[in-house]
Amino acid sequence: MNQAEVTKLVSKLRIKIPPKHRKMSSPEGPEGRMNKLRKTVTGLFKYERIELNHNRADEARQYAERLIAEAINHGDCHKPTMEMADYWLLEKELVHKLFKVLVPRYENSNTAYTRMLRAPRPEYSYNTEKTVLELRGNPYPPLHNKQANNRQLLQNILLDAAKYEYRQTKYAEMAENIGKNEQEKPSV
Amino acid sequence: MSLAIRKCSSDLLSITKWVVRREYRLLSTLPENIEPANTDVDEKAPRTGRRPRLQNPVLEYRHIYPEFLPDPNPKWRNSLREKLERADMLKRRAKIDIPEFYVGSILAVTVSDPHAQGKTNRFVGICIDRKGCGLRAQFILRNVVDHQGVEVRYDLYDPIIQSIQVLRLEKRLDDELFYLRDALPEYSTFPFDMDPEVLPDGTPVPINDVQVKLKPRPWLERWERQELKGVSNIEEHLKEKDRKRRELRKEPWEKYDLMKQYRRTIPIEEQSEIWGEVYNQLQQMHVSRRKVARKRVLATPKPQLG
Numbered sequence: 001m002n003q004a005e006v007t008k009l010v011s012k013l014r015i016k017i018p019p020k021h022r023k024m025s026s027p028e029g030p031e032g033r034m035n036k037l038r039k040t041v042t043g044l045f046k047y048e049r050i051e052l053n054h055n056r057a058d059e060a061r062q063y064a065e066r067l068i069a070e071a072i073n074h075g076d077c078h079k080p081t082m083e084m085a086d087y088w089l090l091e092k093e094l095v096h097k098l099f100k101v102l103v104p105r106y107e108n109s110n111t112a113y114t115r116m117l118r119a120p121r122p123e124y125s126y127n128t129e130k131t132v133l134e135l136r137g138n139p140y141p142p143l144h145n146k147q148a149n150n151r152q153l154l155q156n157i158l159l160d161a162a163k164y165e166y167r168q169t170k171y172a173e174m175a176e177n178i179g180k181n182e183q184e185k186p187s188v
Numbered sequence: 189m190s191l192a193i194r195k196c197s198s199d200l201l202s203i204t205k206w207v208v209r210r211e212y213r214l215l216s217t218l219p220e221n222i223e224p225a226n227t228d229v230d231e232k233a234p235r236t237g238r239r240p241r242l243q244n245p246v247l248e249y250r251h252i253y254p255e256f257l258p259d260p261n262p263k264w265r266n267s268l269r270e271k272l273e274r275a276d277m278l279k280r281r282a283k284i285d286i287p288e289f290y291v292g293s294i295l296a297v298t299v300s301d302p303h304a305q306g307k308t309n310r311f312v313g314i315c316i317d318r319k320g321c322g323l324r325a326q327f328i329l330r331n332v333v334d335h336q337g338v339e340v341r342y343d344l345y346d347p348i349i350q351s352i353q354v355l356r357l358e359k360r361l362d363d364e365l366f367y368l369r370d371a372l373p374e375y376s377t378f379p380f381d382m383d384p385e386v387l388p389d390g391t392p393v394p395i396n397d398v399q400v401k402l403k404p405r406p407w408l409e410r411w412e413r414q415e416l417k418g419v420s421n422i423e424e425h426l427k428e429k430d431r432k433r434r435e436l437r438k439e440p441w442e443k444y445d446l447m448k449q450y451r452r453t454i455p456i457e458e459q460s461e462i463w464g465e466v467y468n469q470l471q472q473m474h475v476s477r478r479k480v481a482r483k484r485v486l487a488t489p490k491p492q493l494g
Contacts, residue, residue: 003321004257005452006250009243012455019262021447034441066446087444 011069014112015061022059037063042090044114045097048138051119054129061114061133063088068113071103105137112136117143246463247456249470252288254318255325255344256466257454273322274462278469280345285477286352291318292360292396294378295329296353297342308350311340312380316365330368332377337369356385358396361417370407371400371419413437 026032040060043050050057067088074081076099085095106113119130132143147153151160250257256277258270280286289295293315301309313329316339320326325344330337342349355378368376375398387394399420402411412422413434426434442448454462 002259002261002452003254003319003325004260004454005449006254006257008449008453009247009459010450010453010455012457013450017262017447017450019451021451030439031441034445062447062450066450070446084444084446088446 009073010066011073013062013065013069014110015065015114017062018058022055024056024059038088038090041067041088042094044133044135045089045094045102046091049132049134049140051130051132054118054131057116057131057133061116064135065113067098068102068106071098072107075099075103102135109136244456244460244463246467247459249463249467250459253466253470255321256462257321257459258462259321260452260454270322271465274466276323277345278466278473280347281470281473284349284351286344287354289315289327289352289354289357290359290393291315291363291365292358293354294356294382295327296355296382297329297340298350298353299342299346299348300350301348310380311338312355312378312382313338313340314365314368314376314378316368316376330365330376332373335373337373337376339369353384355382357387358394360396360398365418366409367402367411367416367419368400370402370409370411372403375400 024033024036026036028035036056037060040050040052040056041064044060044064067085070081070084076082082095085098086092089095089098102113113136115134115136117132117134119132121128121130134140134143150156256274258265294312295315296310296312298308298310300307311329311331313331315327316330317328318325323343323345326341327344328339328341330339332338397418399418401421402419402425405425410430411419412426412430416422
């Protein structure tokens, strides 16, 4: 049983964290793994939406989330956080983006900062799962359009028609009932 | 005659002061002192972007009672077991005073021992390691007795422990002091009749920046690869081969591994919950102990101080 480290305080991530890291096979060993992830994190911060293999996306997502959480917790005047951003973001203008754009964007959010969606698998491919990784609140059109609210969808048109028909029959019944009641009344 | 009386009374006063100070010292690193420090930092730096979030002051307990935090390994987490363990720890702490101490502090531990004379056994030594969490928390004391290094590992919540006394409260430059095993014996020799040292009220725990000298090789571990701050003469014992290997074995990227850090710690949200659960009882215990200690000393002042 180990004791938890107490020198650093971290805020809880809002995504599911696997108990162990992925090794991400690389001839340079753990350093190569970190370099791969750095590239992915930099790409994510630059383009805000990228498509890549699931393994790498899931691993890079955790690091991106941690980096944003650190930036939110410590601000831009904290030297270790600045060094961390400098290491993880290979293009230095992205450090400004992190502190000036992303931190204000996610400061008051209570969900995860990134979103991971499954992408269609390329045909005749090996068993590689593709994933779209994106920052929340990005300027692109949403990937999952909410079909439930789309009135032009065939299912919704049919449902509307069925509802209309049902309502019409009910009205007709009610009208008949009213007529009957009026006929009965004078006799009583 | 009157002079003598006055002197006596002043002595008494000084003793009481000393005692009061000592009792306040016990939890000097607690929130009262931490809060102003935080606000200072905030005022000093005019922030361009945004200021950091204010931390819950209760979180400072993590330095004093690290064993209340569970093991961060998700395979071994079990919220119910952790809760029961914390309750048991508090029950044990109500029976026996487990003081604040750190790796590098000098402790005296008395345990009951059916085979010893007087049925108790007292050991004094420097705490070289503190590990484990929950009821399995343990610490290792090291001393040199009759030119022979002796280490005793105690379980912090072991029922055979009768008392734990902190003789000198301080930290060292490193988190583990296993290198004392390969250091000259004078660095881990402490007399068994040591008097407890008193720290003035409100001071932070002092850091002893002594750098020990290692004995020549062979060593128990490759100390040169561990980036130790508390060792002064490590370069003397190295060959060119060792220096090369050390360079090859360095892992400068590890300090940037954010997820590795995350997997080793308990996040703030979970910690606040844990400390919120145990804070009141720990505080009550501390206050009641302070009261009892004050009463006891006022009744019988120690002769060595007068």
